[in-house]
Amino acid sequence: MDNKKIYKRLFKDYTSKHIYKILLAAFFSIIVASSTSAIAWLLDPAIEKIFIEKDQKLIIIIPLAIIIAFTAKGISLYLAKLLMIIVGEEVKKQLQTNMLNSFIVADTQHIESKHTGKYISNLNFDVSQITRMLSEAFLSVFKDGLTLIGLLIVMFIQNWKLSLIAIIMIPLASIIAKVLAKRMGKVVTEAQEKSGDLNRYLIDLFKNHKIIKIFQRENFEKIRSEKFVNDLKNKTLKISAVYIRSTPVMEFLTGIMIAILIFYSGKLIINEQLGINNFFSFLAAMMLAYQPVKSLTKVNIMFSQGLSAAKRILPIIDTKNEIFSKESDKKIKLVSGNISFRNVSFFYKSNLENKVLQNINIEIKGGKMTALVGHSGSGKSTLLNMIPRIYDPIDGKIEIDNQDLKKVSLDSLRKQISIVDQNTTLFDDTIFNNIKYANPNASDEEIYNAAKLSMCENFITKLPDGFNTVIGENGTRLSGGEKQRLSIARAFLKESKIILLDEATSSLDSETEQQIQEALSKLTYNKTTIVIAHRLSTILKSHKIFVIDKGKVISTGNHKELLQNSESYKNFYDRQIKQS
Numbered sequence: 180m181d182n183k184k185i186y187k188r189l190f191k192d193y194t195s196k197h198i199y200k201i202l203l204a205a206f207f208s209i210i211v212a213s214s215t216s217a218i219a220w221l222l223d224p225a226i227e228k229i230f231i232e233k234d235q236k237l238i239i240i241i242p243l244a245i246i247i248a249f250t251a252k253g254i255s256l257y258l259a260k261l262l263m264i265i266v267g268e269e270v271k272k273q274l275q276t277n278m279l280n281s282f283i284v285a286d287t288q289h290i291e292s293k294h295t296g297k298y299i300s301n302l303n304f305d306v307s308q309i310t311r312m313l314s315e316a317f318l319s320v321f322k323d324g325l326t327l328i329g330l331l332i333v334m335f336i337q338n339w340k341l342s343l344i345a346i347i348m349i350p351l352a353s354i355i356a357k358v359l360a361k362r363m364g365k366v367v368t369e370a371q372e373k374s375g376d377l378n379r380y381l382i383d384l385f386k387n388h389k390i391i392k393i394f395q396r397e398n399f400e401k402i403r404s405e406k407f408v409n410d411l412k413n414k415t416l417k418i419s420a421v422y423i424r425s426t427p428v429m430e431f432l433t434g435i436m437i438a439i440l441i442f443y444s445g446k447l448i449i450n451e452q453l454g455i456n457n458f459f460s461f462l463a464a465m466m467l468a469y470q471p472v473k474s475l476t477k478v479n480i481m482f483s484q485g486l487s488a489a490k491r492i493l494p495i496i497d498t499k500n501e502i503f504s505k506e507s508d509k510k511i512k513l514v515s516g517n518i519s520f521r522n523v524s525f526f527y528k529s530n531l532e533n534k535v536l537q538n539i540n541i542e543i544k545g546g547k548m549t550a551l552v553g554h555s556g557s558g559k560s561t562l563l564n565m566i567p568r569i570y571d572p573i574d575g576k577i578e579i580d581n582q583d584l585k586k587v588s589l590d591s592l593r594k595q596i597s598i599v600d601q602n603t604t605l606f607d608d609t610i611f612n613n614i615k616y617a618n619p620n621a622s623d624e625e626i627y628n629a630a631k632l633s634m635c636e637n638f639i640t641k642l643p644d645g646f647n648t649v650i651g652e653n654g655t656r657l658s659g660g661e662k663q664r665l666s667i668a669r670a671f672l673k674e675s676k677i678i679l680l681d682e683a684t685s686s687l688d689s690e691t692e693q694q695i696q697e698a699l700s701k702l703t704y705n706k707t708t709i710v711i712a713h714r715l716s717t718i719l720k721s722h723k724i725f726v727i728d729k730g731k732v733i734s735t736g737n738h739k740e741l742l743q744n745s746e747s748y749k750n751f752y753d754r755q756i757k758q759s
């Protein structure tokens with residue numbers, strides 16, 4: 180995206196909504212500019228009439244006029260800034276909302292390929308940079324630009340020769356600003372990356388807290404954490420250092436200019452070519468111009484920072500999903516709930532070498548339990564995830580009751596499917612809300628009932644606040660078996676016709692195991708169920724088993740048939756199922 184397009188886009192999508200506030204701020208900026216110029220201008224008659232001509236009347240009027248001018252300037256400045264702060268915060272809100280919405284609907288594969296830490300720094304750091312550009316820098320251009328023009332007019336009216344000397348500074352200052360802004364863009368990008376790294380590290384630290392203890396890597400982590408903090412410090416230091424780099428040069432130039440001015444104006448006054456009143460008014464205007472010139476040199480930096488932040492943010496907001504459905508897609512019609520895979524192949528984008536699924540052709544009968552078995556990494560979970568279109572086939576198609584999944588609406592498809600996963604994921608919320616997540620329209624009664632059917636009741640009643648207990652990030656305050664039962668409760672509440680079950684490999688104590696089996700039997704009764712089976716009891720319940728090996732279906736049949744016909748199944752059974 181080129182810079183012009185980015186500005187256009189930011190204006191169209193973000194600032195144009197607040198155009199009235201911006202216009203009002205512009206109006207107040209005009210008052211600021213004219214009152215500042217008026218202050219400098221008033222010094223001319225003030226000195227002439229009061230000090231030279233000793234006018235009694237004006238001794239009151241001119242100081243009053245100066246007070247009025249300063250008050251007008253102060254109030255307008257306050258209002259203009261306030262309005263632009265409001266605009267900035269609104270824009271920030273909009274940018275963050277758009278980013279979060281884009282994450283919510285993004286393809287799972289897209290999210291899996293990125294780091295949360297980077298996104299956190301995009302969400303905070305980058306968005307603030309854009310906001311500053313659109314509010315602070317934008318206002319400065321207008322307000323300080325106009326003020327500078329007003330003051331220059333006063334200066335030129337008072338003495339054009341002196342003014343010419345003074346404005347030699349302006350192109351010099353702008354060259355410095357340009358060089359700095361360019362350098363700044365690069366440093367800021369680096370700092371943003373480092374802040375992303377630090378966020379990422381923090382997330383890892385919390386996630387792996389136990390692991391650090393077990394492997395006694397505290398010291399290693401301390402050293403590593405210091406490096407992350409230090410890297411960020413160095414970059415932020417560099418930003419500030421670049422930021423103030425213009426100071427000595429600017430001060431030196433200012434000194435030279437003032438010296439020349441004193442020399443030249445002294446000569447003009449001695450030769451009576453310049454009145455003392457004109458000189459004071461000129462000097463006041465020049466001094467008042469110092470602040471706007473200083474702000475304007477920073478504006479360049481703010482724009483280049485905002486621009487490089489926008490280059491990172493806008494592509495995130497614009498991310499196109501590959502898995503979506505069209506308005507015109509019809510709702511899926513479930514009759515018997517048969518699922519068929521026709522020549523389905525798949526690989527993950529992050530690893531094109533590994534053909535995870537190859538030419539899968541399977542028929543899954545509705546209302547029955549079908550099992551998938553196979554070694555770790557053979558592609559079972561991937562296959563399961565393709566039914567609710569978490570991933571789409573690269574080749575081939577999947578049908579439910581002869582309807583191509585890509586041709587029915589995603590909403591209606593996912594409504595029909597429940598997943599009870601290997602790693603149940605929960606929200607840091609109450610038990611009640613975690614179950615309710617499966618169906619926000621469910622009544623309290625239905626939620627309690629789902630908890631009962633999934634055998635959650637006995638552990639929930641033991642918790643300090645029962646259903647209102649908050650369970651911690653991803654349910655850290657619950658046991659593995661408890662989390663599994665909560666995910667079964669969710670499936671009960673969802674009442675979908677298709678159940679996908681990724682059976683846990685870890686074995687639970689026999690009583691909990693039995694409770695879970697009982698709950699699952701109730702849940703899957705008469706439903707189309709596909710289970711990644713690790714237990715004999717599940718395999719025996721399944722009317723058909725697919726043996727998957729390296730992304731291919733290598734044998735099909737029920738347990739008895741497979742034991743007779745399939746060498747690999749027999750092997751697999753002996754090694755992995757029998758003992759469990």
Ligand SMILES: Nc1ncnc2c1ncn2[C@@H]1O[C@H](COP(=O)(O)OP(=O)(O)OP(=O)(O)O)[C@@H](O)[C@H]1O
Binds near residue numbers: 527529530553562
């Ligand atoms: N999100 C992902 N991105 C990239 N590769 C992946 C991803 N998930 C799985 N894989 C790879 O795809 C292959 C199949 O993984 P899958 O999770 O489907 O195996 P599985 O049969 O369910 O194994 P397990 O029994 O251990 O759960 C593996 O080689 C794995 O490394």
Ligand SMILES: [Mg+2]
Binds near residue numbers: 601
């Ligand atoms: Mg798996």
